[in-house]
Amino acid sequence: MTENTIQTVKIKRVINECDGVKSFVFDRENSIIPQPGQFVMIWAPGVDEVPMSISSYNEKGEWSITVKNVGECTNALHELTIGDYIGVRGPLGNFFQIPQDKNKKIFLIGGGIGMVPLRFLASELVKLGHKFTIIEGAKVENDLIFMDEFLDLNREGAEFNYCTDDGSYGEKGFTTEIFENALKDMRYDEFKNTIIYKCKYEIMMHKLLQICDEHEIEMHASLERIMRCGCGLCGLCTLDPIGLLVCKDGPIFSSELLKKMDDFGKFKREFSGKKISQ
Ligand SMILES: Cc1cc2nc3c(=O)[nH]c(=O)nc-3n(C[C@H](O)[C@H](O)[C@H](O)COP(=O)(O)OP(=O)(O)OC[C@H]3O[C@@H](n4cnc5c(N)ncnc54)[C@H](O)[C@@H]3O)c2cc1C
Numbered sequence: 001m002t003e004n005t006i007q008t009v010k011i012k013r014v015i016n017e018c019d020g021v022k023s024f025v026f027d028r029e030n031s032i033i034p035q036p037g038q039f040v041m042i043w044a045p046g047v048d049e050v051p052m053s054i055s056s057y058n059e060k061g062e063w064s065i066t067v068k069n070v071g072e073c074t075n076a077l078h079e080l081t082i083g084d085y086i087g088v089r090g091p092l093g094n095f096f097q098i099p100q101d102k103n104k105k106i107f108l109i110g111g112g113i114g115m116v117p118l119r120f121l122a123s124e125l126v127k128l129g130h131k132f133t134i135i136e137g138a139k140v141e142n143d144l145i146f147m148d149e150f151l152d153l154n155r156e157g158a159e160f161n162y163c164t165d166d167g168s169y170g171e172k173g174f175t176t177e178i179f180e181n182a183l184k185d186m187r188y189d190e191f192k193n194t195i196i197y198k199c200k201y202e203i204m205m206h207k208l209l210q211i212c213d214e215h216e217i218e219m220h221a222s223l224e225r226i227m228r229c230g231c232g233l234c235g236l237c238t239l240d241p242i243g244l245l246v247c248k249d250g251p252i253f254s255s256e257l258l259k260k261m262d263d264f265g266k267f268k269r270e271f272s273g274k275k276i277s278q
């Protein structure tokens with residue numbers, strides 16, 4: 001089986017993560033092993049096929065995706081239950097590069113549904129013996145996801161900072177502000193030994209890139225664009241002006257590449273291909 005073959009799988013478990021967000025667990029046979037940061041195209045029978053990050057993978061061969069209900073296809077997925085079938089194509093795209101050096105200072109920074117690829121990355125970092133800090137943000141407390149699982153990772157030495165826009169949980173403010181505060185406690189020579197993994201939202205990523213640039217910190221971000229084919233054929237996910245494709249060259253891009261993109265933090269494309277402001 002290649003990564004582009006669609007495979008029908010049976011849903012094994014459904015987990016309510018928070019209001020409007022569910023995880024779906026399934027087994028896959030003879031599949032390529034996924035890496036943190038990669039995504040799959042998920043087909044809701046009779047409705048549509050949409051891109052979803054892989055939220056977990058374990059030794060038993062169980063995969064999961066975590067879906068926020070925002071429209072027709074995600075709503076159809078939310079209607080499914082244990083024993084129902086979905087189509088899965090992937091793993092697709094590139095993945096987070098994990099440093100060999102265990103002394104690297106690692107931050108995973110995300111908001112809301114952006115925690116999905118970071119959850120898979122966090123479990124992999126624990127497996128490889130890395131220490132790291134997660135900064136998770138949300139509008140309100142009820143939108144924070146994976147907190148129980150992160151508590152388990154906390155026991156393995158990972159650190160956590162939560163923030164909400166309204167201060168209903170953790171600090172009041174944005175993830176970028178929490179990160180800027182963390183930088184105040186670091187020495188200049190530690191910046192070069194720091195690596196940031198960031199998912200959602202692109203305007204916040206843009207701000208974070210500026211902060212990282214000022215401090216010469218390496219950053220890797222997971223971008224999202226409307227996708228049709230997910231495998232480099234339709235061109236809908238092109239990033240101007242260098243023509244990188246989010247589905248094939250991404251979804252993970254380094255600071256060096258992000259700085260060369262005019263579209264980053266500013267423009268995205270509609271299903272028609274028309275470019276609009278973010
Ligand atoms: C690489 C990648 C990974 C993603 N991972 C996740 C994930 O782990 N969990 C999750 O809930 N969502 C994820 N998304 C977003 C998800 O694909 C969209 O929310 C979904 O396609 C919406 O489909 P819909 O038919 O329900 O909504 P629609 O009615 O089609 O649209 C609702 C909203 O979602 C936006 N949208 C629609 N299609 C896409 C798309 N293909 N890519 C990005 N935005 C879109 C639209 O602009 C609109 O604002 C990811 C997207 C990409 C590109």
Ligand code: FES
Pocket residue numbers: 226227228229230231232233234235236237238245246247248
């Ligand atoms: S989604 Fe078709 S080229 Fe990327």
